[in-house]
Amino acid sequence: MSLASEPNFDEIKTFLNEFEGGDVILSNKYFDKGLAVIYFNNPGKKNAISGKMMVQLRKCVEELENWKEGKAVFLCGLGGNFCSGGDLVFAKASGTPKKATQMCDWMQDTLSRLQRLPMFSVCLIQGPTLGGGAEISIFSDFIIATEDVKFGFVQGKMGIITAWGGGTRLVQKIGHKKALDLFLTSQILSAEDCVQHGIADHIVPVEDCFRKALEWIDLRLLHHRQIIRSFKNVVNKAATDTFDNSLKYEKSLFSVTWGGEINREALKKNIKHVKTKQTDRDC
Numbered sequence: 001m002s003l004a005s006e007p008n009f010d011e012i013k014t015f016l017n018e019f020e021g022g023d024v025i026l027s028n029k030y031f032d033k034g035l036a037v038i039y040f041n042n043p044g045k046k047n048a049i050s051g052k053m054m055v056q057l058r059k060c061v062e063e064l065e066n067w068k069e070g071k072a073v074f075l076c077g078l079g080g081n082f083c084s085g086g087d088l089v090f091a092k093a094s095g096t097p098k099k100a101t102q103m104c105d106w107m108q109d110t111l112s113r114l115q116r117l118p119m120f121s122v123c124l125i126q127g128p129t130l131g132g133g134a135e136i137s138i139f140s141d142f143i144i145a146t147e148d149v150k151f152g153f154v155q156g157k158m159g160i161i162t163a164w165g166g167g168t169r170l171v172q173k174i175g176h177k178k179a180l181d182l183f184l185t186s187q188i189l190s191a192e193d194c195v196q197h198g199i200a201d202h203i204v205p206v207e208d209c210f211r212k213a214l215e216w217i218d219l220r221l222l223h224h225r226q227i228i229r230s231f232k233n234v235v236n237k238a239a240t241d242t243f244d245n246s247l248k249y250e251k252s253l254f255s256v257t258w259g260g261e262i263n264r265e266a267l268k269k270n271i272k273h274v275k276t277k278q279t280d281r282d283c
Contacts, residue, residue, distance in 0.1 A: 007105035015102060019051030019090040026060040034071030034119075034225050035217065036064055039078050046084035046128055047077040049136070051094075053087075054103070058110040064117055071221050071228045073117065075140060076124040076210065085131030085154075086163075100163070107132075107164035111139040115169075116236055118229040120220065124213045125149050125200070130188075131158070135166025138173060138199070141232075144216060145191040145200040146209045152188040172239070174198045224262045 022042025030037060038060050040047040049057075064073055077083055094103060114121060123140035125133075129151045137143055137151075145151070153170070155161050161183070162170075170179040174197055181187075182197070194200035204212035221228070230253045238246040257263055 007102070007109070009106065009109075012102045012106045013055055015094075015099065016051035016055050016106060019087065019093065021045070021050040021087060021089070022047065022053045024049075024053045024056035024060060026063060030214075031069070033218075033221055034069060034228075035221065036067065036070055036073045036119075038073060038075045040076070040083050041078040042087070043079060045087060046081040047079065047133075048084045048087040049132060050087040051090050054106055054110070058106065058113075061110055061113050061117070064119070065113065069225060070117075070119045071225050072119050072217060073114075073121045074124070074213070074217060075121065075137070076213070077126060080206075081127035082123070082125045082129045083133030083136055084128045085133045104163050107135075111136065111165055111169075115139045115141075118233050118236075120228065120232050122213070122217055124204075124209065125151055125194070126206070126209060130154050132164060132166075135162055135164045135169070138166050138169045141235075142202075143194070143200045144202045144204055144213045145194050146204055146206045147191050148206050149191050149194065150188050151190075151194050151199070152186060153182050154186045154188070156183060157186045170199075226262060227257065230257065 022040070022045065025039040025041060027037040027039060038057070040049065040053070042048055042050065042053065064070060075082075094100070120142065121140040122142045122144060123137040124144050124146070125137050126146040126149055129137060129149055131152075131154050134151055134153050153162065153166065155163070161167065167179070167183065170182070173179075178197055182189075187193075189197065189199070191200065191203045195203060202216055204216070223231075234246070234250045234253060237249045241249070
């Protein structure tokens, strides 16, 4: 396959499935409130991602693309870690330009589709979240960090650069100077560092971190799914299209909600947005 040719995803899937180990699991436990949870689980390897896990992650994203009731997706790891990067056995066995291109095609497409979902995404980073693990997490809309996290783009120390689009995504998230500095230094960031750099949005204690993260997510699940999905679609459009096209798209989504059933029900409740001691009027 030429490096410039269109990806053959069936061929890539066959290649990736040769490298077993671990699982990526989509849980429907919280579907009733519009939340899907994706678990990374590779015991003994700090949830390093194998070829098979890359295939499973893509399948999870495909299922979410067809889930019309979804509001949010939550990515996290089992066993005290999120993802420590690519599995080294897989990395050593796939070290050719062709296989590198195939892996990049697969993961860049998968993570871009995750980012484009019409629901907001949250990633809980915990323990060593390095290299490929950092790349996966940075594609989420929000990142929650545990107090013990060790986060870093350490690819330079391995003699490579970012593989799955994490370089481009980090620049979008924190700006080119900060991103370049992290790439050049391979700095390992603490939870506080992640917040200061604009990578993480919230810090939770290691103990009971999953529940604490769910509480943070729950505060953002309050609106009807149509409203949440519309807001996310507006953000996606603004990030990828021209200003004028984004304005037109936002207008088209607003016109559907204005005077719609959700809007009418809200007006009936006479919602008070802000109350003061002096008055009960809306502000």
